[in-house]
Amino acid sequence: MKLLDEDKIIDLSELFKIFGDSTRIKIINVLLGKCLCVNDIANTINMSQSAVSHQLRILKSSKLVKCKKIGKEVHYFLSDEHVEKIFKLGWEHLDEI
Amino acid sequence: MKLLDEDKIIDLSELFKIFGDSTRIKIINVLLGKCLCVNDIANTINMSQSAVSHQLRILKSSKLVKCKKIGKEVHYFLSDEHVEKIFKLGWEHLDEI
DNA sequence: CTTTTATATGAATAATTGTTCATATATTAA
DNA sequence: TTAATATATGAACAATTATTCATATAAAAG
Numbered sequence A, B: 001m002k003l004l005d006e007d008k009i010i011d012l013s014e015l016f017k018i019f020g021d022s023t024r025i026k027i028i029n030v031l032l033g034k035c036l037c038v039n040d041i042a043n044t045i046n047m048s049q050s051a052v053s054h055q056l057r058i059l060k061s062s063k064l065v066k067c068k069k070i071g072k073e074v075h076y077f078l079s080d081e082h083v084e085k086i087f088k089l090g091w092e093h094l095d096e097i
Numbered sequence C: 001c002t003t004t005t006a007t008a009t010g011a012a013t014a015a016t017t018g019t020t021c022a023t024a025t026a027t028t029a030a
Numbered sequence D: 001t002t003a004a005t006a007t008a009t010g011a012a013c014a015a016t017t018a019t020t021c022a023t024a025t026a027a028a029a030g
Helices: A003-019 A022-031 A038-045 A049-061 A081-095 B003-019 B022-031 B038-045 B049-061 B081-095
Strands: A065-070 A073-078 B065-070 B073-078
Touching (some): A003 A022, A003 A081, A003 B081, A022 A038, A022 A065, A022 A073, A022 A081, A038 A049, A038 A073, A049 A065, A081 B003, B003 B022, B022 B038, B022 B049, B022 B065, B022 B073, B022 B081, B038 B073, B049 B073
Antiparallel strands (some): B065 B073
């Protein structure tokens, strides 16, 4: 295995690691096709504002979500259709195990 | 969110968690289109036999790999094309961040 | 039968990580 | 300006997890 590939493999595992947490995957799930503020996300998935905010930071720094500020609210949305595709492919896999 | 869906979301995060470890993703990578025994896997990815065996057990119990015994060797291979698809979709995502 | 080779596994350790709690920052309203 | 609301963040704690080391099992060879 080439060294460059090895680096990319590590990056790949880190990408999947982001999807591999129940709070984060719940956040991604509620953001499918939507754009919600932090409190709406927290209420929808029944987690504390703080926990959600911490995980949103991780999702943002991994470039899986983006946000825009509207007044005092911050609205989050999925970065691109890749995120949705990965989510949905995994979802389909579960049906066929 | 329905309760059944919530359970499935948890399962989904657990699926991605399996992909979210560098040793396991390296194993999946070397098994793309191949079938290798434990020692070959370990040598290829430069990890100890024990570490690889431990991770193979996790991959197997998650149904991402299967194996067949040939003499004293145990040959591992990817369970189905889903595993490959998920790996490759993630891989492509990395190119477009 | 004994030795060698391949793999599996349990215990221990180290490291990572997610949540909570308290608090800080920022925006809007009164 | 002061109070209220929305979000972010640092520290601490708890829980999970991956590796190593030693050893067990199992198959083949001598």
